[in-house]
Amino acid sequence: MALRKKRTAPRPADTPWAVELNGVRRSYGKRSAEVHALRGIDLALPHGSFTAVMGPSGSGKSTFLQCAAGLDRPTAGTVRLAGTDITALDENRLTELRRARLGFVFQSFNLLPSLTVEQNVLLPLRLGGRRPDRARARDVLGRVGLGDKGHRRPTELSGGQQQRVAVARALVTRPDVIFADEPTGALDTTTATEILSLLRTAVDRLGATVVMVTHDPSAAAWADRVLFLADGAITDELSGASAQRIGTRLTDLISHHRRLAGVAA
Numbered sequence: 001m002a003l004r005k006k007r008t009a010p011r012p013a014d015t016p017w018a019v020e021l022n023g024v025r026r027s028y029g030k031r032s033a034e035v036h037a038l039r040g041i042d043l044a045l046p047h048g049s050f051t052a053v054m055g056p057s058g059s060g061k062s063t064f065l066q067c068a069a070g071l072d073r074p075t076a077g078t079v080r081l082a083g084t085d086i087t088a089l090d091e092n093r094l095t096e097l098r099r100a101r102l103g104f105v106f107q108s109f110n111l112l113p114s115l116t117v118e119q120n121v122l123l124p125l126r127l128g129g130r131r132p133d134r135a136r137a138r139d140v141l142g143r144v145g146l147g148d149k150g151h152r153r154p155t156e157l158s159g160g161q162q163q164r165v166a167v168a169r170a171l172v173t174r175p176d177v178i179f180a181d182e183p184t185g186a187l188d189t190t191t192a193t194e195i196l197s198l199l200r201t202a203v204d205r206l207g208a209t210v211v212m213v214t215h216d217p218s219a220a221a222w223a224d225r226v227l228f229l230a231d232g233a234i235t236d237e238l239s240g241a242s243a244q245r246i247g248t249r250l251t252d253l254i255s256h257h258r259r260l261a262g263v264a265a
């Protein structure tokens with residue numbers, strides 16, 4: 001007699017994938033005004049990987065990140081994070097999952113100015129109803145080189161230091177995935193390198209998984225793999241490539257895109 005397999009939600013250990021997208025589409029507007037921001041994305045990113053997402057303006061990078069991180073819902077398709085189908089969750093469960101299992105780093109740091117650095121780092125634990133583990137906050141602040149700045153306010157720190165706090169805040173819950181949206185967009189080259197090096201170290205030493213949208217080939221070169229989006233689809237990818245090679249590929253993609261747009265116009 002064949003035993004029917006029990007239908008249970010897979011646990012993180014059951015899947016090697018931190019992020020899985022299957023047939024993800026996202027459209028805005030209706031009928032003639034419909035915009036297809038994502039036209040069917042399929043991908044699987046393993047735990048402990050660093051992926052960069054690049055593409056011309058309007059290619060769907062932000063929409064991709066928003067859908068992958070559960071900040072927006074796809075029109076069709078599924079998104080799984082460490083085995084959990086987040087497209088099937090209601091708003092409350094999705095918010096819980098984002099707080100407990102995802103980390104975010106934004107271009108504009110998004111720290112709360114009225115809280116100390118340590119309180120900012122502890123915020124994801126507090127919001128998730130977990131014990132505000134101060135030893136853990138100090139540990140992650142130490143890892144990002146701010147062990148002595150826990151009692152400062154964000155406004156007393158430089159831009160690079162504020163982004164380090166944001167990285168510490170993203171790491172504090174030991175999330176399944178860290179989503180980074182142009183994390184170095186507001187920083188000078190030296191400071192940007194420090195932040196990318198921190199993300200790289202989080203992947204290599206802590207087993208973190210990072211998905212980063214960037215327009216900067218030198219930032220993307222820190223990733224294991226670069227995915228190129230054009231017109232809502234993944235059209236190309238590079239692994240272990242130099243900034244120069246990534247830059248050339250991106251320029252080619254942008255000029256191809258412009259030529260197509262020129263033909264259509």
Ligand code: ADP
Binds near residue numbers: 059064
């Ligand atoms: P990128 O981040 O690569 O610049 P986006 O994901 O922001 O691209 O946008 C992809 C496409 O979807 C663009 O054509 C954009 O105009 C459109 N779009 C994005 N958000 C919305 C929205 N809220 N309403 C209508 N169209 C949108």
